[in-house]
Amino acid sequence: MVRIFAVIFFVFFTSVVTARDNRIDTIRYDAPELANFGKHTIGVRTLTIIDPNRIDVLNTSNGSANAVYDRKLTIEVWYPADPTTAQDAGGEYKAITRNPAVIATLRGSALRNADPATNNVRYPLVVLSHGYPGNRYLMSHLGENLASKGYVVASIDHADSTYDDLQAFSSTLYNRPLDQRFVIDSMANFSEDTNSFLHGLVNANMTGVVGYSMGGYGLVNNLGGGYSDAVAAAATISPNALVSAHSTGNPDYRKKLDSRIKAGFAIAPWGMNFGFWSANDLAGITVPTFYLAGDADDIAGYENGVRAIFKGAINSERYLLTFKNAGHNAGAPYPLPNEISSNEDKTGASHYTDPVWDTVRMNNIMDHFATAYFNHYLKDDQQSQSYLDVVPDGADGVYSEQNGIMDDKHTYWKGFGSGTAVGLKLEHLQPLQ
Incomplete structure (x- = not known):
């Protein structure tokens, strides 16, 4: 009884401390193995990038010439760092x-403006793309x-799609795939720029993209899932059928996809x-993909x-991790x-919570699988496959187990403690061709 009370108190106390300090780096006692932080010190910097002459959806009207503008994006960049230079x-x-x-x-583990690690290693790139609305910290x-x-x-x-800059949905529908590709281009260019702190640090040829909600909408498109021609051409979707640039039937669509997304x-x-x-549109996806969802999602x-x-x-190798009874906020x-x-005003509270699952627990589980998945596909770490199979x-x-060693009867999820995979389902499908 005492031990049970101690565990309950620990979980409650951890939750209280996390809430008070707004920790984004909390690892629960029951977190899966790969949720734990790695060996590198973390640096972080904020950058502004500008895509010139992007079509301006908000100032374009049906039947008129497309307006253009310089689209400004703010990005938060985390990287392996030299701990002595913050x-x-x-x-x-x-x-x-x-x-x-x-x-x-919010409080985490990164050191602001630290110099990057000096070991002459180019690290794989991962791009994070939030929902509508959201921001770079989500x-x-x-x-x-x-x-x-x-x-x-x-x-x-994503401009026009953040909490404090929420504009017409048509901008997000058109710009989301373009923003993701532009950030990959920008990061690759920074890595070749001798004046950038990222010089020689980024291997953009091995890129992963994480997309949540509308970020996932853009990601599926960038993986080869062109939008339905009929939906993309609808007048209510975007002026001048601009979203058709990302549709399956557009002959230029596939030419503009970025093969660096692995x-x-x-x-x-x-x-x-x-x-x-449609089925035909989704058949165009050939890039390996890990999907994550709650089976009570009433948004997506x-x-x-x-x-x-x-x-x-x-036509792609893919995984689906399901949080049973979770809603749209699973993991992200x-x-x-x-x-x-x-x-007193609780506006926005439901954006960060789930009625069934603890958010920190979901974060830990998502970080565990993102680590295993990207280690396997971006670093060719064959040992990571065992966390997915x-x-x-x-x-x-x-x-x-017998004396702390797993025996022949053990079939539990690798990296998970006893009982901690309950409520989760992970499916795996191979491509047809």
Whole structure:
């Protein structure tokens, strides 16, 4: 009885401390193995990049010439760092929240403006793309975590789609795939620029993209899933049918895809339940993809949404991790910030929470699988495959050990403690061709 009380108190105390300090780097006692941080010190910097002459969706009208503008994006970049060179105190982010009137102070492990590690290694690139709305900090737990394991991570503030800059949906529908590709180009250019702190640090030829919700919508398109011609051409989607640039029937669509994207990680990708892809469209995906979803997702849908994409992408190797009974927020958002939870006005609170699952636990599980997946596909780490080849339903695994050593009866998910894979399902499908 005492031991049970101690465990309950520990979980409660950890949750209270996490909420008070807004930690994005909390690793729970029951987290799977690969959720733990790696050996690298983490550096972080904020950059602004500008894509000149992008079509201006918001100022283009049907039948008129397309307006153009210089599209500015802010990105947060995490990278392996030299721990002795930080110019500012690290581990703190001032983040606008889902309630734009509230600014949260998030705390993590990164050192602000630290010099990069000097070991002449080019690290794989991972791009993080948030939902509508969101911002570059929403998946900051993953940004720090992957950087500690030898990745350069660039997280985007998508203009017209952030908490404090929420514009017409048509801009996001058109710009999301373009923003993701532009960030890859920019990071590759920084790595070749002798004046950039990223010089020689980024291997953009081995790029992974993580897309949540509308970020997943853009990611599926960049993996080869062109949008349905009929939906993309609809007048209500974008002026001058601009989204048709990303549709399957556009002869230029596939020419503009970026072959440097070697792996996708799509979290609750939006669009399937609104007809954005047909079977023919999804068959165009050939890039390996890890899908993550809650089976109670009422935003992106599950059977008619994420799971339908997973099943329909028949020409790609793919995984689907399902959080049973979780909703749209499975895995991606950092925990509810104290500035909202302690406020009388709870506007935006549901953006960071799930009615069933603890957010930190979901973050830890997502970071574990993102690590295994990207290590396998971007670093060719064959040992990582064993974390992905598991009994499909976590509840069916058998945890069996003798004197701390797993015996022949053991079939439990690798890296998970006894009982901790219950509520999870991981499916794996091979491409047809």
